[in-house]
Amino acid sequence: MTALVSAxxxxxxxxxxxxxxxxxxxxxxxxxxxxxxxxxxxxxxxxRIVAGVHRPTSGTIALGGAPVDIASPxxxxxxxxxxxxxxxxxxxxxxxxxxxxxxRSAGGPLARVPWAAMTRDARRLMDVLGVRxxxxxxxxxxxxxxxxxxxxxxxxASDARLIIMDEPTAxxxxxxxxxxxxxxxxxxxxxxxxxFISHRLEEVRDLCDRVTIFRDGxxxxxxxxxxxxxxxxxxxxxxxxxxxxxxxxxxxxxGVALKITGLTRRxxxxxxxxxxxHGEIVGMGGLVGAGRTDVARAIFGVEPADSGTxxxxxxxxxxxxxxxxxxxxxxxxxxxxxxxxxxxxxxxxANITAAVPGKIAPRGFIxxxxxxxxxxxxxxxxxxxxxxxxxxIGELSGGNQQKAILARWLMTDPSVLILDEPTRxxxxxxxxxxxxxxxxxxxxxxxxxxxxxxxPELLALCDRVLVMSEGRLTADIPRSEATQExxxxxxxxxxxxxxx
Amino acid sequence: MIGALLARREVxxxxxxxLVALVVGLIEPRFLTAETLRIVTLAIPLILVAAMxxxxxxxxxxxxxxxxxxxxxxxxxAGMIFRDMPxxxxxxxxxxxxxxxxxxxxxxxxxxxxxxxxxxxxxLGTLSLYRGLVFLVSGSRQVDPQFIPRGLISMSQTxxxxxxxxxxxIAFAIALATWAFLGxxxxxxxxxxxxxxxxxxxxxxxxxxxxxxxxxxxxxxLAGVAGVMYAARFGYVNPGITGVGFxxxxxxxxxxxxxxxxxxxxxxxxxxxxxxxxxxVNVALPILGVSAFWQSAIYGAVILLALVVxxxxxxxxxxxxxxxxxxx
Numbered sequence: 086m087t088a089l090v091s092a093x094x095x096x097x098x099x100x101x102x103x104x105x106x107x108x109x110x111x112x113x114x115x116x117x118x119x120x121x122x123x124x125x126x127x128x129x130x131x132x133r134i135v136a137g138v139h140r141p142t143s144g145t146i147a148l149g150g151a152p153v154d155i156a157s158p159x160x161x162x163x164x165x166x167x168x169x170x171x172x173x174x175x176x177x178x179x180x181x182x183x184x185x186x187x188x189r190s191a192g193g194p195l196a197r198v199p200w201a202a203m204t205r206d207a208r209r210l211m212d213v214l215g216v217r218x219x220x221x222x223x224x225x226x227x228x229x230x231x232x233x234x235x236x237x238x239x240x241x242a243s244d245a246r247l248i249i250m251d252e253p254t255a256x257x258x259x260x261x262x263x264x265x266x267x268x269x270x271x272x273x274x275x276x277x278x279x280x281f282i283s284h285r286l287e288e289v290r291d292l293c294d295r296v297t298i299f300r301d302g303x304x305x306x307x308x309x310x311x312x313x314x315x316x317x318x319x320x321x322x323x324x325x326x327x328x329x330x331x332x333x334x335x336x337x338x339x340g341v342a343l344k345i346t347g348l349t350r351r352x353x354x355x356x357x358x359x360x361x362x363h364g365e366i367v368g369m370g371g372l373v374g375a376g377r378t379d380v381a382r383a384i385f386g387v388e389p390a391d392s393g394t395x396x397x398x399x400x401x402x403x404x405x406x407x408x409x410x411x412x413x414x415x416x417x418x419x420x421x422x423x424x425x426x427x428x429x430x431x432x433x434x435a436n437i438t439a440a441v442p443g444k445i446a447p448r449g450f451i452x453x454x455x456x457x458x459x460x461x462x463x464x465x466x467x468x469x470x471x472x473x474x475x476x477x478i479g480e481l482s483g484g485n486q487q488k489a490i491l492a493r494w495l496m497t498d499p500s501v502l503i504l505d506e507p508t509r510x511x512x513x514x515x516x517x518x519x520x521x522x523x524x525x526x527x528x529x530x531x532x533x534x535x536x537x538x539x540x541p542e543l544l545a546l547c548d549r550v551l552v553m554s555e556g557r558l559t560a561d562i563p564r565s566e567a568t569q570e571x572x573x574x575x576x577x578x579x580x581x582x583x584x585x
Numbered sequence: 586m587i588g589a590l591l592a593r594r595e596v597x598x599x600x601x602x603x604l605v606a607l608v609v610g611l612i613e614p615r616f617l618t619a620e621t622l623r624i625v626t627l628a629i630p631l632i633l634v635a636a637m638x639x640x641x642x643x644x645x646x647x648x649x650x651x652x653x654x655x656x657x658x659x660x661x662x663a664g665m666i667f668r669d670m671p672x673x674x675x676x677x678x679x680x681x682x683x684x685x686x687x688x689x690x691x692x693x694x695x696x697x698x699x700x701x702x703x704x705x706x707x708x709l710g711t712l713s714l715y716r717g718l719v720f721l722v723s724g725s726r727q728v729d730p731q732f733i734p735r736g737l738i739s740m741s742q743t744x745x746x747x748x749x750x751x752x753x754x755i756a757f758a759i760a761l762a763t764w765a766f767l768g769x770x771x772x773x774x775x776x777x778x779x780x781x782x783x784x785x786x787x788x789x790x791x792x793x794x795x796x797x798x799x800x801x802x803x804x805x806x807l808a809g810v811a812g813v814m815y816a817a818r819f820g821y822v823n824p825g826i827t828g829v830g831f832x833x834x835x836x837x838x839x840x841x842x843x844x845x846x847x848x849x850x851x852x853x854x855x856x857x858x859x860x861x862x863x864x865x866v867n868v869a870l871p872i873l874g875v876s877a878f879w880q881s882a883i884y885g886a887v888i889l890l891a892l893v894v895x896x897x898x899x900x901x902x903x904x905x906x907x908x909x910x911x912x913x
Contacts, residue, residue, distance in 0.1 A: 159790045174788060178781040178849035179774070187778055188789030194772040 088147075089114040089278045090135060090166075090247055095144030097130055105130045106302045108144070112247065117269060117279040119289040119310065122299030123322055123538070128282055131299070132249045135280075136168035137161030159188070165246035167239065171255050173232040177225035182207035184224050185239050210238040214268055230261035237268060248272060249280040254288060255374065266292050284372050285578050286315050298322055316570070319577070323540060323569045336524075338548070339363030341399065342532035343415075343501045345384065348393030353379040354556040357393070361501065361532040366523065368547030369536045371576045376556040377536045378420055381503045385410045385417040397501065411440065416499035418490050420506045420536070426490045429479040433471055434460035436478045436489055441496045463492035468518060484515030491522070502526060505536045520546060540569045554578050595843065598858035602865060609869040616872050626749065627741060627818060628864040630756035631656075633857065635811045635835045636842070637763040638690075638804030640856050643839055644767075645800050646780040646848030647704035651693060652808040653831035654715035657824065659686045659812030661719050664728030664822035667737075675734045683809040689715055690805015694798040704801075712832070719824045728822040740817045752814050757857075759807070764853035776800060780848025830881075838863045 088111035097105040105127045112118050120128035133139045135146065137155040145152050148164055155161045158168070175184050182204050207220035216234045224232065233253055240248050250269070254262045269279050269292060281293055289296060290310055297307040298321045305321045306313075313321075344360040354376035361367045369377050383390040386404040395402045397413050404410045410417070419426050428436055437460045438445045445456045460474045467488045471481055478486055487507060494502065504523070508516045523546060527533050537543050543550050550567045552560040552575035560575035610617040635652050642649045659682035666678040693711055697704045740751040767773040775796050779786045786793050811831075816822055842859025844851030870880045 158788045174782070174785040176778045176781040176785065176849070178845075179777055183774060183778075187774070188791065192771055194770070196771045198769050198771060198774055200769070 087113060089149060091147040091150075092131070092135070093145050093147070095131065095134060095141045095146065097127075097134060097139060098142045104302050105134070105141075108299075108304045110297060110304055110307065112278045112280060113295075114246065114278050115273055115276045116294040117273050117281055117292050119293035119296040120280060120282045120299060121284075121286075121289065121296055121318060121322060126299040126322070127302040128297075128299045129251055130302075132168060132251055132280060132282060135161070135247070136166055136249055138168065162188070162243055162245075165244060166249070167236070167243065167245040167247070168249045168251065169233055169236045169240070169253060171252045172229060173236045175224040175232055175235065178223055180221050180223055181218055181227070181235055182220040184235055185210065185220070185242055189239075189243055206242070207238070210242055213241065214238055216264070228261075229256045230258070230265070233257075233265065234268075237272075241272075245277065247278045247280065249282070251282045252284070253281075254283060254285065262288070286318060287578075315574075319570060319573045323573055336364045336528045338365050339530060342397065343384075343534070344396040344399075345380075346394045346396070348380065348383060348390045348395070350379060350383055350388070350390045353388075354383075354553070357553075357558050359551055359558065359561065361534050363500070363530045363532050364527050365549070366527050366533045366535055366547045368543035368550040369534060369553060370538070370540065370543050370550055370572045371553035373538060375553040375576065377553050378505055379556075380553070381417060381419075381505050381534070381536060385415060385503065387417075411497055411499075414498075414500040415503070416440075416494035416497055416501070417503045418487075418494055418505060418507055420509070427478050427486055430477055432475045433464070433469070433478050433481065433489055434474040437463050437474075437492045438496060440493045444496070459496065460492075463489075463496070467492050467495075467522065482515075484519075487519075488515075491519075495526075499531065501532045501534070503534045503536070506538065507535070508537070508539070508542065540572055543567070543572065544569065552576050595852070595855050595858060598842070598855065598862055602858065602862050605862070605865050605869060609873060613872055616869060621868065621872070625861075625864050625868045626753050628867050629860055630752045631811045631814050631818065631831075632835055632838055632864060633756040633860045634759050634807050634814065635804075635831065636838050636856050636860050637759055637853070638800075638807035639832075639835050640839050640842075640844050640851060640853070641763070641767070641776055641800040642704070642804045643836075643844050643846060644780045644848055644851055645776050645797060646783055647697065647797065647800070648708065648836065648846070649690070649693060649801065649804045650705065650708040650832050650836075651689070651711040651715055652804060652811075652835060653828040653833075654712050654719065655686050655689045655805050655808040656812040656815060656828035656831055657719045657822075658689060658715050658722070659683070659809035660815045660822045660827050661723045661728065661824055663813055664732065664816055665723065667734055667816075668728050668732035671732070675736055678734075679737075679813050682813045683806050686809020686812065687802050687806035690808070691798060691802040693805065694801030697801065698794045698797050716829075719827075723824045725824055727824065728816075730820040733816050733820050733822075737813070737817045738820055741814075752817055756814075759810070760853055760857055767853060772796060772799065777849055780845075780850075782849075834863060834867075 090112040092108055092110045095105060095108045096103065108127070108131055110131070120132065122128045130139065134141050135155065137158045137160050140156060146155060147153065153164060155164065155166070161168070176187065179187070185207050186203050204220055211218055211220060214234060214237065216231070218227070218231050218234060224235070227235070237248070253265060257265065269281070273279050281289070283289055293310050295307060296310050296313065296318070298305045298318065300322060339362055341360045342363045346358045348357040349355045357380055359367070371377050379388070382388050384395060384404070386406045386409050389405055395404060397415070402413050404413065407417070428439065434456050438456050445451055445459065457474060463469070464471065464474060469481070469485050469488045469492065471485060478489055481489065491507070507523075508519050520542075523533060523535065535543070535547060544567055547567070548564050550560070550562045550564075550572055551558055552562070552572055554576050555578050560571070562571055606617070615621065635656065639649055639652060662685050663678040663682035666673065666681055667675070689711070693704070693708055696702060696707045696711075742750060744750050745754070767776065775786070775791045778789065778791055779793055779796060783793065812828070815827055838859040839851070839856050840846060840859075841862060842851065842856035844856060866883065867880070870883065875883075
């Protein structure tokens with residue numbers, strides 16, 4: 086096979102963190118090439134570099150043998166490279182036909198818009214793809230699948246040679262997936278190159294010719310899809326050196342603190358049942374988008390479930406909003422602290438004491454001395470490194486911000502603590518401190534639900550590991566039986582059919 | 586689906602216009618006379634012309650609060666040229682007014698695009714700034730009726746056809762041109778695209794900055810045209826009165842006419858109907874003996890009502906979208 090696109094030594098750093106390291110990869114015309122890897126392995130970053138969304142920190146990309154500088158998505162498009170996003174970019178108020186033409190039509194600012202020809206061409210493209218979409222309707226309200234079809238039609242209209250699909254099947258029904266695959270195969274047979282990013286191994290086997298596996302920002306292997314078994318693929322995806330963390334020892338597991346039965350929210354997760362005991366650390370693994378955060382948010386009352394019951398210490402609990410959950414002794418450290426956790430411009434002490442207004446302002450007025458004492462105490466206990474508790478929290482490092490958020494929730498003395506990706510984006514040193522802290526909290530008899538995408542973290546810390554996939558609980562693995570392979574097999578959806 | 590809703594909006598406006606005419610006519614038969622029709626017709630052109638500019642700004646997901654002050658500035662410049670240089674042909678004053686409007690509009694656009702500031706704040710600032718310029722340039726002196734050229738004033742009185750005054754015809758000609766521009770030129774469609782998804786626009790090689798500058802400049806120039814019309818219609822220009830509060834009437838008309846304040850949605854026909862509707866309300870209220878104080882309150886209520894309707898429609902659209910996705 087001759088390479089249509091050749092990447093050599095492509096690396097990318099964001100703010101000094103290397104997310105892609107020295108990747109060599111050839112994409113051939115007439116193949117469907119799968120990019121596989123865990124979340125954050127670098128596959129999407131690579132795709133975005135090829136599509137001109139990001140520029141590589143170093144390395145070169147050649148198109149048809151000639152080096153090219155893909156400085157922007159517009160340039161990528163003019164080179165015949167199209168990236169189809171999981172949720173396509175569109176102009177919701179404009180018609181489908183206009184969305185197809187926009188950015189490709191020639192002429193000056195006052196050039197006439199050829200409505201009739203535009204509509205005719207758009208209809209022809211839809212016919213070529215064999216999809217039935219009224220091209221005169223606005224994009225708003227089209228299903229994701231139809232929006233993707235419009236994007237593919239755009240790619241065809243600009244005669245794209247390389248079409249990159251970034252997790253296109255994530256929100257499609259099985260029928261829609263089948264249609265997409267039929268079209269993808271036809272495009273391949275016409276001699277175009279297709280890059281297919283997906284977590285679903287069965288789909289990859291069904292559609293793709295070759296597969297490239299990414300891990301920790303580097304390319305691990307490229308092979309014909311038939312040359313690797315599922316187990317071999319999974320092993321390559323996760324096969325990083327195992328890191329040992331200390332597991333808490335000698336902690337007595339008490340009674341059931343949190344019991345979830347049949348929790349369901351339409352479109353997010355269904356029939357989730359599990360329990361967490363006092364002194365127990367229960368991990369929750371799965372891929373991003375599997376519904377883990379949704380479950381946590383439902384338990385905490387951020388977006389309550391449609392049905393199902395929550396019991397706390399054996400008593401049925403009604404949680405309609407977070408204040409109910411807090412009153413019942415629950416605490417939730419959310420995944421994205423920048424969005425859901427911190428008040429960036431407020432001081433560290435205000436952030437730490439935000440969950441206990443009653444303690445610092447018993448009569449509605451804040452007692453600054455109490456606030457300061459409480460905060461200073463927490464800072465000492467959690468070893469938060471800062472200049473002053475009066476400093477805006479936004480000035481702290483990620484790890485220390487995360488500690489401050491944890492400190493906030495410990496103020497409420499919760500009996501059940503839900504941690505959603507608590508160590509994401511923090512340094513390895515601070516991580517270890519965090520692990521110790523989580524162990525200590527369990528030792529104090531608190532029940533801990535730890536959501537994490539880092540397998541070593543789950544294996545090291547947890548007494549049990551629950552795994553979610555596509556909104557359902559697919560495994561409940563005791564510590565003695567938990568392995569990376571077992572968690573990963575339960576996390577990777579068997580097929581698109583499971584999504585329906 | 587949205588197209589049907591928009592159509593309903595326009596149909597709804599026609600119904601509202603008919604209802605106002607009927608109800609007011611029943612209470613006060615004087616309302617249904619040719620004289621009233623003439624007054625309504627004359628109330629429309631200033632708002633319509635400025636609304637065309639404002640509409641383009643709002644379609645691009647911006648807003649221009651300074652058009653009342655721009656109108657005042659353009660009108661005072663034209664008036665002073667008429668007064669202080671009577672030897673010059675009228676057209677010089679007219680063109681100067683339009684040019685002043687364009688420059689002030691461009692200045693708005695430059696501040697918005699250069700510093701990436703929200704246009705609502707920028708034009709709130711220039712609203713005061715430009716009004717200040719009106720006082721400075723004029724020395725706070727009114728341009729009295731005797732200085733306004735007869736030819737200009739006759740524009741709002743004489744008619745080439747069916748007794749419809751010139752300024753009304755000119756306003757509708759501008760609306761027609763806007764309709765053709767927005768619907769059938771590349772730049773016109775790009776204005777919709779930018780307002781519909783500003784983040785994606787550059788990814789489709791739309792040059793957002795020049796288009797943004799263009800809509801602000803045009804909005805200013807059309808406010809300048811409205812300034813000349815003010816002189817023609819009212820026969821004087823007063824620095825402290827001319828154009829004050831005008832922006833609110835215009836924005837209300839644009840939004841009532843179905844232009845989404847979030848950009849990307851709206852039609853010239855809708856805005857025209859919105860202008861006619863507000864023009865009728867404007868004329869009907871005093872005929873019904875409603876005090877000026879209440880008129881202002883009713884304008885406010887109409888803006889709020891339009892926003893609520895707009896939001897409801899958008900939430901429904903978004904809900905339909907998530908619904909079709911959620912089942913996947």
